[in-house]
Amino acid sequence: MYHNIFDTHSHYDDSRFNPDREDLIKSLPSQGVSYIVSCGCDIDSTQFNFDLAQKYEFFYFAAGFHPENLENADIKDLEVIKKFAKNEKCLAIGEIGLDYHWMSSPKSTQQDFFIKQIELAAELDKPVIVHDREAHGDTLDILKATKPKGVVHCFSGSKEMAREIIKLGMYIGLNGVVTFNNARKSLEVVKEIPLDKLVLETDCPYLAPVPMRGKRNDSSLIPYIAEKIAEVLNMDAQELLDITNCNAKRLYEMK
Numbered sequence: 001m002y003h004n005i006f007d008t009h010s011h012y013d014d015s016r017f018n019p020d021r022e023d024l025i026k027s028l029p030s031q032g033v034s035y036i037v038s039c040g041c042d043i044d045s046t047q048f049n050f051d052l053a054q055k056y057e058f059f060y061f062a063a064g065f066h067p068e069n070l071e072n073a074d075i076k077d078l079e080v081i082k083k084f085a086k087n088e089k090c091l092a093i094g095e096i097g098l099d100y101h102w103m104s105s106p107k108s109t110q111q112d113f114f115i116k117q118i119e120l121a122a123e124l125d126k127p128v129i130v131h132d133r134e135a136h137g138d139t140l141d142i143l144k145a146t147k148p149k150g151v152v153h154c155f156s157g158s159k160e161m162a163r164e165i166i167k168l169g170m171y172i173g174l175n176g177v178v179t180f181n182n183a184r185k186s187l188e189v190v191k192e193i194p195l196d197k198l199v200l201e202t203d204c205p206y207l208a209p210v211p212m213r214g215k216r217n218d219s220s221l222i223p224y225i226a227e228k229i230a231e232v233l234n235m236d237a238q239e240l241l242d243i244t245n246c247n248a249k250r251l252y253e254m255k
Helices: 021-027 043-055 075-085 107-124 136-146 159-167 184-192 219-233 237-251
Strands: 005-010 033-039 059-063 090-099 128-133 150-152 171-174 198-200
Touching: 005 198, 005 219, 005 237, 033 043, 033 090, 033 219, 033 237, 043 059, 043 075, 059 075, 075 090, 075 107, 090 107, 090 136, 090 150, 107 128, 107 136, 128 136, 136 159, 159 171, 159 184, 171 184, 184 219, 198 219, 198 237, 219 237
Parallel strands: 005 033, 033 059, 059 090, 090 128, 128 150, 150 171, 171 198
Antiparallel strands: none
16 A cells, blocks of 8 residues: 555545535545645635644645635735634635636736735745646746746646746646647646656545546545556655655755
8 A cells, every 4th residue: 555645735624525525534644644735715715724733633724815715815914814824723824826718707806916925934934835737937927027936836837837936946746638639739748757756646536546536536546646657767655755745844844
């Protein structure tokens, strides 16, 4: 059985976990899961993940406003995020960034919240967890201008963009997408990332890897992701899990 699994990005507050959330989380260490970070998307989800992190020693959280959750948000709400972020189990400001696919808020609003949250992370000396969907150019411009430490999660950019992210000293998070049939671009990126800048994630309950695609995802399925990436890199899957566990601890500045 695999061990040393670090799920760097999840959403255990999601309603799809309502039927069995506590039992599922309790079962994960016995399936080789060492650490989980569950990400806030607004104040309510941050509160939910904060509460979970207080219950389970191996469970951590991130605090932030997702670009799809800005419709009723005010910049002043970042004061609440700041309070959460000062908790010792908050490892990052996230999930923050830009989403030009759904466009539930104007680009200017998204960019304003993104920059302000990067500034908050700098003030608190924390990494950021960046969401970038169909907004590669603006995301990269903002990251180059602000130079945060952190990770671009569920990376969907080109290998050229990956190089630019790495130059900034940031990490790249990959998930079940690498197992999909149309994952050619993701697999090119795998070969491009220095091994010490790669972390693994589920983004659960979304993006379950093949052969579980279409089902509810959870942290116990990361080995499918590790096996696919290890195959591309011609290495052992457990070795990859060990390396990415160390990388995640470095990313999140865990002692």
